[in-house]
Amino acid sequence: MPYPSQVNAETIVQAAASLIETHGADGVSLSAVGAALGVKAPSLYRYFDNKTALLRAVNQQTAARLTSALVEATEPEPDPAAKVMAMFRAYRAFAHAHPALYSLAYLSGSPELRVGEAVADQFGAAMQGVIAELVGAERALPVLRAVWALAHGFVALELAGLFERQGGAGLDAAYDEAVVLFVGGIRLG
Amino acid sequence: MPYPSQVNAETIVQAAASLIETHGADGVSLSAVGAALGVKAPSLYRYFDNKTALLRAVNQQTAARLTSALVEATEPEPDPAAKVMAMFRAYRAFAHAHPALYSLAYLSGSPELRVGEAVADQFGAAMQGVIAELVGAERALPVLRAVWALAHGFVALELAGLFERQGGAGLDAAYDEAVVLFVGGIRLG
DNA sequence: TCTATAAAACTAATGATATTAGTCTTTACT
DNA sequence: AGTAAAGACTAATATCATTAGTTTTATAGA
Structure with a gap:
């Protein structure tokens, strides 16, 4: 060579x-x-091939890192509810730790930056297992989507500065409260 | 002149x-x-002044239009729970009707495109009233944030193509289900 | 009716950036 | 030592956003 x-x-x-x-x-x-x-x-x-391909690769790395962080966070928890709670917290913590990377990967409208199916599947599979422990395999997919939507929506609005009216002070508590409300709703079925 | x-x-x-x-x-x-x-x-x-200022103006118009759509959708509904449900549906419907505008306004990481406080407040105030009818004024703010997070998160992931694994077929139902779960959780307090 | 004025748009120029084409350089193998 | 090709470089192009300076044109007043 x-x-x-x-x-x-x-x-x-x-x-x-x-x-x-x-x-x-x-x-x-x-x-x-x-x-x-x-x-x-x-x-x-x-x-x-071009800048877009490079950024897509960055996004793939980000998605993989996020998946790892979630897996690591849920692993030590014993019961399913605690796992889900830990997953929510780890999700937000990751976004806070890497706001620019998270934004690029999940807050960009351009389809060209989308991460490939393989990575998306890896993420989905890891999370679906945790959810399934809580609500059963047959309900896991819709509940996973709801969980992801809540976590992503909260951090996205937060990172976009749209929750800043009252200062960032109450946001930690607000997130936990939202999660608790939601997990409560999930339990009801 | x-x-x-x-x-x-x-x-x-x-x-x-x-x-x-x-x-x-x-x-x-x-x-x-x-x-x-x-x-x-x-x-x-x-x-x-520059392109950013123009796009910010576009985003302000988008935010105002979204607020109008939500107000119009909730108005005819009689009871608080129905209003919240209608609000959720109208939110998603707006994002689907104007995906590129919604993405620009709410899916862009750049702080420079953020709509001003006035518009954000208008949006918040309109929604907070509806929520307050359901859970009382003192809990309205955190619940509003959770509601917004869920709605935004779902449509954001949807528009970003991250829910496409199973085809778009089940998404309408999945959204309704998530909302129902969540509103159920809200009721519990 | 003519003309001066100022608003509003234009042309031309600059600087940044992504991208392509073509050239040079360096190392590994003979 | 000599050579071939990988790998990086320089130079060039096209597209934008943005700025500076010039030109156009409708109106107000003579």
């Missing part, structure tokens, strides 16, 4: 993710990503 | 909104907006 590469797809994704976290998704140009790796922008095209 | 203007802020916003609905938010350049009005791109700067 003549001329061993100075970068690869993985290091590029890392550099891009890092830039997104620090400078926001808008401040990330291909030359900025290249500069972070000591390389010029056109060199990146050897590893990604 | 010499040289009466061919455009004004309102017609520009309309043209931009129309282009966004048909070509998506990405396909909207200032020259496209200008062309739709028989004017060149730089002329738009007389009415908006």
